[in-house]
Amino acid sequence: MAGLSANDSEQIDRRTSRSICDAVGERLQQNLRPETRLPTHLEQLLNELARRDRDPH
Secondary structure, X not given: OOOOOOOOOOOOXXXXXXXXHHHHXXXXXXXXXXXXXXXXXXXXXXXXXXXXXXXXX
């Protein structure tokens, strides 16, 4: 089976991307117990997402 090249894939807009991120975040909150510590790498990625959300550019 041939993989999709970058030209074959559809781009998603910023609004759709934000909706996907929000849905993933909600699902993580539902599935992770409050006392569960996130793996360091995942915590770093979430911090980077938060930083980018605050950055106006």
